[in-house]
Amino acid sequence: MAKIKCALIGSGNIGTDLIYKIQRSPVLEPVWMVGIDPQSEGLARARDMGLKVTAEGVDGLLPHVKADGIQIAFDATSAYVHAENSRKLNALGVMMIDLTPAAIGPLCVPPVNLREHADKCEMNVNMISCAGQATIPIVNAVSRVQSVEYAEIVASLSSRSVGPGTRANLDEFTFTTSNALVKVGGARRGKALCIINPADPPVIMRNTIYCLTDGEPDQKAIIDSVLAMIEQVQKYVPGYRLVNGPIFDGKKVSVFMEVAGLGDYLPRYAGNLDIMTAAACRTAEMFAEEILAGTITLKPTAPAAAITAQEAA
Amino acid sequence: MSTLNINPSLKGRKVIVHDMCLRDGMHAKREQISIEQMVKVAKAIDDAGVPLLQVTHGAGLGGNSLQHGFALATNEAYLSAVVPQLKQAKVSVLLIPGLGTMRELRSAHACGARSVHVATHCTEADTSPQHIACARELGMDTTGFLMMAHLNTPEGLAQQAKLMESYGAQTVYVTDSAGYMLPGDVKARVQALRDVLKPETEIGFHGHHNLGMGVANSIAAIEAGASRIDASVAGLGAGAGNTPLEVFVAVCERMGIDTGVDLFKLMDVAEDVIVPMMEHMVRVDRESLTLGFAGVYSTFLLHAKRCEKRFGVPARDILVELGRKKMIGGQEDMIEDTAMTLAKERGLLNDVARAA
Numbered sequence: 244m245a246k247i248k249c250a251l252i253g254s255g256n257i258g259t260d261l262i263y264k265i266q267r268s269p270v271l272e273p274v275w276m277v278g279i280d281p282q283s284e285g286l287a288r289a290r291d292m293g294l295k296v297t298a299e300g301v302d303g304l305l306p307h308v309k310a311d312g313i314q315i316a317f318d319a320t321s322a323y324v325h326a327e328n329s330r331k332l333n334a335l336g337v338m339m340i341d342l343t344p345a346a347i348g349p350l351c352v353p354p355v356n357l358r359e360h361a362d363k364c365e366m367n368v369n370m371i372s373c374a375g376q377a378t379i380p381i382v383n384a385v386s387r388v389q390s391v392e393y394a395e396i397v398a399s400l401s402s403r404s405v406g407p408g409t410r411a412n413l414d415e416f417t418f419t420t421s422n423a424l425v426k427v428g429g430a431r432r433g434k435a436l437c438i439i440n441p442a443d444p445p446v447i448m449r450n451t452i453y454c455l456t457d458g459e460p461d462q463k464a465i466i467d468s469v470l471a472m473i474e475q476v477q478k479y480v481p482g483y484r485l486v487n488g489p490i491f492d493g494k495k496v497s498v499f500m501e502v503a504g505l506g507d508y509l510p511r512y513a514g515n516l517d518i519m520t521a522a523a524c525r526t527a528e529m530f531a532e533e534i535l536a537g538t539i540t541l542k543p544t545a546p547a548a549a550i551t552a553q554e555a556a
Numbered sequence: 557m558s559t560l561n562i563n564p565s566l567k568g569r570k571v572i573v574h575d576m577c578l579r580d581g582m583h584a585k586r587e588q589i590s591i592e593q594m595v596k597v598a599k600a601i602d603d604a605g606v607p608l609l610q611v612t613h614g615a616g617l618g619g620n621s622l623q624h625g626f627a628l629a630t631n632e633a634y635l636s637a638v639v640p641q642l643k644q645a646k647v648s649v650l651l652i653p654g655l656g657t658m659r660e661l662r663s664a665h666a667c668g669a670r671s672v673h674v675a676t677h678c679t680e681a682d683t684s685p686q687h688i689a690c691a692r693e694l695g696m697d698t699t700g701f702l703m704m705a706h707l708n709t710p711e712g713l714a715q716q717a718k719l720m721e722s723y724g725a726q727t728v729y730v731t732d733s734a735g736y737m738l739p740g741d742v743k744a745r746v747q748a749l750r751d752v753l754k755p756e757t758e759i760g761f762h763g764h765h766n767l768g769m770g771v772a773n774s775i776a777a778i779e780a781g782a783s784r785i786d787a788s789v790a791g792l793g794a795g796a797g798n799t800p801l802e803v804f805v806a807v808c809e810r811m812g813i814d815t816g817v818d819l820f821k822l823m824d825v826a827e828d829v830i831v832p833m834m835e836h837m838v839r840v841d842r843e844s845l846t847l848g849f850a851g852v853y854s855t856f857l858l859h860a861k862r863c864e865k866r867f868g869v870p871a872r873d874i875l876v877e878l879g880r881k882k883m884i885g886g887q888e889d890m891i892e893d894t895a896m897t898l899a900k901e902r903g904l905l906n907d908v909a910r911a912a
Contacts, residue, residue, distance in 0.1 A: 414658055418657070436886070438887055439677065440883070441679040466910065485908075486893060487892075487900075
């Protein structure tokens with residue numbers, strides 16, 4: 244069966260873990276790995292795994308896009324370079340899955356709104372944050388039953404799974420996730436808290452989701468909705484597990500989740516990283532299925548026109 | 557010979573005391589201190605000559621949440637009410653990255669806060685560079701605050717302190733959030749920090765009284781080179797409370813350590829203002845002693861007691877299990893989670909099931 248060819252940008256932990264997941268996919272094939280350091284371990288590993296590699300950044304990939312038939316790219320670099328990467332690849336008709344906090348495209352949580360993005364054939368979708376991927380499905384599961392005035396989530400991550408980029412930019416992590424609890428989760432207000440726990444052996448990622456409903460929560464309907472949503476997430480993250488709850492206290496609904504990774508390249512406790520790569524891979528798969536079925540066709544995006552006075556106003 | 561024998565070299569040493577009862581004390585009051593009470597307490601502490609006092613939600617900036625409870629007013633409202641009433645004391649705030657953000661720090665500064673504890677777990681200092689830099693940019697007296705310091709070795713803690721100093725922290729604190737440390741533990745850590753930090757970087761100590769060691773530990777810290785001590789009038793704070801400030805000042809006076817604080821005035825504030833405010837006697841009791849003994853974050857106390865009521869699992873069992881699972885400050889959600897897991901194991905609670 245034909246597969247859609249993919250490029251990975253960023254040869255760190257996330258990019259490397261993605262190779263494993265994409266290689267297993269029935270509809271995706273990893274072809275290129277893009278890095279910036281010729282000495283990097285990640286590039287060497289990608290080469291050993293059979294990928295073509297370049298250390299010239301995205302510009303090193305561009306000349307090969309057509310010949311190698313690349314249609315989907317994953318960006319696991321940083322918010323600072325993502326916009327340029329995306330512009331260059333979109334112009335060649337490559338669809339972009341953004342794992343950085345740049346969020347220039349619509350926010351995507353597969354069981355909540357991936358279908359919608361695929362139908363619109365979005366050329367850039369953003370995967371929010373690990374905490375967002377782990378908690379927004381639950382917020383949405385509650386808000387689709389009953390309106391949620393406020394959603395608050397607490398993500399506990401193992402210290403070893405949190406890289407220097409996230410550490411140095413915790414505020415951005417907080418803002419990005421809080422915003423997505425509203426935009427994708429469906430709550431009217433959102434707040435995200437993040438805890439980094441250094442325990443050794445490392446603790447598995449935990450997420451607590453609190454929702455305040457308008458009016459008394461419909462307990463039976465919420466429990467059903469949450470359990471059904473968990474099954475949806477488990478299709479691409481088997482280690483997504485309900486530990487306790489939903490439990491009700493007045494208008495407060497609390498759900499306690501654990502996210503164990505698949506242990507591909509990243510260790511099992513790093514469920515936070517795994518849920519990002521798994522969600523990104525699931526997203527790419529849906530686009531690939533549609534492309535292979537002929538229901539959507541990726542088209543080069545015209546370079547963005549200068550904003551006119553009218554639009555700016 | 558006791559390790560506490562009076563060290564003649566402490567005579568004349570200047571120590572800056574920093575009152576915590578309007579921040580750490582918020583935990584003991586379930587965040588329910590009114591603006592009027594805040595102003596009353598702050599004025600009394602200011603009048604006694606305490607140079608710094610902290611005012612925020614117990615969990616600091618951004619603390620208002622389901623996880624940490626909602627206070628009676630916003631941090632901005634508390635600060636705006638307290639700051640203009642003070643004659644000499646400066647007001648500080650607490651900021652824990654991951655909970656509070658720079659947005660909230662700027663807002664607190666605009667309301668008159670002039671000093672900040674930027675707090676991280678004792679191994680995670682590298683989550684604080686942007687917040688420490690932001691505080692310095694605002695011209696605030698900036699402290700790096702290494703919580704649960706018993707969970708890192710003296711050398712490890714010193715490396716974390718060095719990071720905070722490199723981000724711009726002017727003072728670094730050894731923070732005994734669990735009230736677990738003994739004087740020797742405190743000395744070893746303060747000494748390790750003193751060995752690696754620049755001479756102009758100050759060292760602070762923040763104690764909890766869960767093993768009754770708050771004052772002794774603070775003195776040990778001073779002996780090893782600390783010059784800032786957090787304490788709380790009447791000990792109003794999480795767990796068995798903070799180091800009781802009036803007791804610490806009395807001991808300093810006996811030892812010739814210069815705090816610049818009026819002891820008798822402070823004793824009056826403790827007795828006449830703070831103690832009547834307490835909802836429960838803040839003291840070493842079965843549960844707060846468990847915190848100190850098991851090395852658990854002091855703030856977990858009241859949460860665990862609430863879970864005992866709801867799920868029928870003794871608070872002590874919950875606290876011991878949290879200590880075993882190495883839960884740290886900020887993981888208050890794991891108290892309810894742990895209580896529910898224990899309740900299920902004991903047949904007191906069932907798993908949820910789908911109706912269909």
